[in-house]
Amino acid sequence: MNETRTDELAALRARAYGPHADIDADPVARARLRQLEDALRAAAAAEEAPGAEPVEAQASRPARPEPVAVEADRQAPAASADAEPAAAAAADIESPRSPGPRPIAWGWLAAWAASILVVAVGVGALVFSLASIRPVNPATGAVQIATLDEPYEGDRLDGFRSFTGVAFEDAYLFHGLVVVSSEHGIFSAGTDCLLVTEADDFAPNSNSFDGDIFSACGAGPFPATVSLVVDAGSGEELRAEFPLGTALQFVSDGKAVGVFRDDSGVPKSPQP
Known part of the structure; x- marks a missing residue:
């Protein structure tokens, strides 16, 4: 890969992975980045596979127009992710959840335990008070x-x-x-x-x-x-x-x- 394409790849990667990434809004640039990265990987593999097509030839090929469906596919998960909370909220409104068992209030439980203790102590004092x-x-x-x-x-x-x-x-x-x-x-x-x-x-x-x-x-x-x-x-x-x-x-x-x-x-x- 020559110096010009190396600089181009670096610029595209900055747009894709940098702090101010904006490549998602540019389908042509995104396709070019993919092409250059594929070429870079092919160059590395060519050193181990004799007879492979030169990297320059791969990079000189005209970029194929990216299908619109690719962008739609990328936007679909975000749209479905936004739709799931709304659907869940609508389901909660349309189909109210069946009430589960009410938790026992700690105050009531403590009062009940105290009453049992008082009864037990009273019976013990009445029957078994002899030391x-x-x-x-x-x-x-x-x-x-x-x-x-x-x-x-x-x-x-x-x-x-x-x-x-x-x-x-x-x-x-x-x-x-x-x-x-x-x-x-x-x-x-x-x-x-x-x-x-x-x-x-x-x-x-x-x-x-x-x-x-x-x-x-x-x-x-x-x-x-x-x-x-x-x-x-x-x-x-x-x-x-x-x-x-x-x-x-x-x-x-x-x-x-x-x-x-x-x-x-x-x-x-x-x-x-």
Whole structure:
């Protein structure tokens, strides 16, 4: 390639690839650039392929008029690229998207979690508030069903007080049963004792009773523990709450009384 064509190629490349490129608006110049670049590549290949047509002959050929379709093809992608956003916008207007699932508000989710936590803490405090008593007895597997920590101040204890003459610290009512923490036992020796009996077995202003008194006292590190079984002689309130054969255990830790239940002695209903 002679010096004239080299300068021409450099000028055309500046128009095509330079910072002020304008060759896209000149189809003839663009075709000439392609012709000169093809000639340059052919010259490089001619050195390795003997008998190839001289580069000067290729460059001297008249430039073929560039088909108009080439320019149209180059403009088509840009036009289609501009048309795609418009078509997508029109599709959004004509065919509204189906609403997806609404996201859960974080505030509502946090409030729901907090309410669950409050309920769990309340239940835990009600049933498992005894610090020194396990919620499940490791020896029997009995499960704690209640914690008695609100003393009963009503008149259903008058008959019991009159009969026993025991100075008790705290008395609780549990489905018709009187559960009393006392410094002394009736049938047991000790200073940390527990008494359980039916509230209605004692007549007010009387020294008689008709029923059973269960009493036990603690020993060293072992808490006072009273156990009984619900049977036909149990009070109506107790039988209404628990089936016959239910074993109940009352365990005192000095501040409250834990109630445990075991149903292994309850007769099973016959299968139909």
